[in-house]
Amino acid sequence: MSSPKFDCLSLPQREEVDADLVSVFGDLVPVRVLRSDVRLAGQR
Numbered sequence: 001m002s003s004p005k006f007d008c009l010s011l012p013q014r015e016e017v018d019a020d021l022v023s024v025f026g027d028l029v030p031v032r033v034l035r036s037d038v039r040l041a042g043q044r
Contacts, residue, residue, distance in 0.1 A: 013036065013037040014034070014035070014036050014037075015034075015035045015036075016032055016033070016034055016035075017032070017033045017035075018030065018031075018032055018033075019031055019032075019033055
């Protein structure tokens with residue numbers, strides 16, 4: 001039985017960054033910003 005072929009290079013690039021937003025009342029709200037780049041036809 002052969003193992004399934006999995007191409008890691010075709011997965012989208014991902015980035016996670018922790019940040020703080022300021023509410024209308026001046027409170028800090030912790031958030032996590034998620035970003036993903038996907039190439040379509042060789043372009044971003």
